[in-house]
Amino acid sequence: MTTASASASSSMGKPQAGGPLPMPAALREHIQVSEELPFLTVITPAQGASSMPKLTALFAQHRAWFMDKVNRRGVVLMRGFPPGDTQDFHQLVNEGMALTPWNGFNLKGLPGFVGNWLRKYAEGLMGSGDYRRYLDRDAVQLGPAGDSIQGPHVEGGGSPKRTRYLTLCCFEPSEHLAETAVVDLHAAFLRMPRSLQEKYLKAYNRFYFITARKLNLIDRLILSQSPMKIFETLPDGRAKLATQPTHATCAHPETGDVCLQPWAFARNTNTHVHAAANAIYGDTRGPIGRCPNADGTNYIWDLCDGQGRDVAWTDDEQRAFFEDLIRHAYLVQWQKGDVAIVDNVRMGHWRMNGKQGKRKLVQIQVESFDADLHPVTA
Ligand SMILES: [Fe+2]
Numbered sequence: 001m002t003t004a005s006a007s008a009s010s011s012m013g014k015p016q017a018g019g020p021l022p023m024p025a026a027l028r029e030h031i032q033v034s035e036e037l038p039f040l041t042v043i044t045p046a047q048g049a050s051s052m053p054k055l056t057a058l059f060a061q062h063r064a065w066f067m068d069k070v071n072r073r074g075v076v077l078m079r080g081f082p083p084g085d086t087q088d089f090h091q092l093v094n095e096g097m098a099l100t101p102w103n104g105f106n107l108k109g110l111p112g113f114v115g116n117w118l119r120k121y122a123e124g125l126m127g128s129g130d131y132r133r134y135l136d137r138d139a140v141q142l143g144p145a146g147d148s149i150q151g152p153h154v155e156g157g158g159s160p161k162r163t164r165y166l167t168l169c170c171f172e173p174s175e176h177l178a179e180t181a182v183v184d185l186h187a188a189f190l191r192m193p194r195s196l197q198e199k200y201l202k203a204y205n206r207f208y209f210i211t212a213r214k215l216n217l218i219d220r221l222i223l224s225q226s227p228m229k230i231f232e233t234l235p236d237g238r239a240k241l242a243t244q245p246t247h248a249t250c251a252h253p254e255t256g257d258v259c260l261q262p263w264a265f266a267r268n269t270n271t272h273v274h275a276a277a278n279a280i281y282g283d284t285r286g287p288i289g290r291c292p293n294a295d296g297t298n299y300i301w302d303l304c305d306g307q308g309r310d311v312a313w314t315d316d317e318q319r320a321f322f323e324d325l326i327r328h329a330y331l332v333q334w335q336k337g338d339v340a341i342v343d344n345v346r347m348g349h350w351r352m353n354g355k356q357g358k359r360k361l362v363q364i365q366v367e368s369f370d371a372d373l374h375p376v377t378a
Helices: 053-061 064-073 084-096 112-126 185-191 192-203 217-224 265-280 293-297 315-327
Strands: 029-035 041-046 075-078 137-141 161-171 178-186 204-210 230-234 239-242 247-251 258-260 298-304 330-332 339-343 348-352 360-370
Touching: 041 064, 053 064, 053 084, 064 339, 075 192, 084 137, 084 360, 161 348, 178 185, 178 315, 185 247, 185 258, 185 315, 185 348, 192 339, 217 230, 239 293, 265 293, 265 298
Parallel strands: 041 075
Antiparallel strands: 029 041, 075 339, 137 360, 161 339, 161 360, 178 330, 178 348, 204 239, 204 298, 230 239, 247 258
16 A cells, blocks of 8 residues: 655745755665655665664764654665664664653653553553553563554654654564554645644644543552543542643644644544544455454543633544545555664554564654644744
């Protein structure tokens, strides 16, 4: 599946500063660059086999060029630089990219086993979860693929404080399909009719959910450390939790491009995501069921204005929104050793349906980002 053409810039927000950085001559003899899609750059070794330590050295020497590519394009996929182990991936991120790990689910930098326990605990409280697990403090093995697709989202989009980039490394591919879908959220904004653009520009995403059980003391302690705040306690002791509403759009920090900021893990949006996925794919990928994680939580995503008043968001608008994102997505079919860096403001992503097999896709989220500091002003 390929995308429709996407404009590289918007008339809204600050103009792009200059053009893309030219490729350094010293890099040319080491890598080949393919840019057949509007938002995905694929980098492969210029000749023969290479390795992740070699890529780390190249990235460190030419970091400005690599990061300019990520910021202007959306996704840089590096293929043919396989890691020896997880440590090679850490070194690429820490020393090559010089990016600082930042994980919204582990802000205290807890060891992996504590992070796993906390996540499992939170899933019990919320009623469901994505079953991802921490391999260490920063690296997370993503949850298993199944017969459903996730809703389109920016990582951590339920809160204004989220990660700026995602880095991903495939240690083992899936048995069948289970690609990662990526879509340009600026191009999606530009495709919208003017009336809808105006609605999204004024709107805030509002997320709230009802806990699966009555809150106990440990629940309250853990919640006090999370972006979720207790909004209301119901008569049966369960709590209505909410994050602070956050703009439905964000100005891309480097280019000013207006980017939509979805986080479709809600029960109400799941119906529309599921219908949209089936409308686009039919039976070409096998049966696509509803996302069990979105159904397992009492989670709601709606729109409000700056004063917290409801903004109408019809079923038809939601369905059209998700159909557009799914239709224009590119599906990254991971190969063993692939590594990618994804701009988590410009790009939305989600896991596609497929057979898990031995799939081992590891993610390190990097650099904190506060979307509230980047509102669309024009
Ligand atoms: Fe995700």
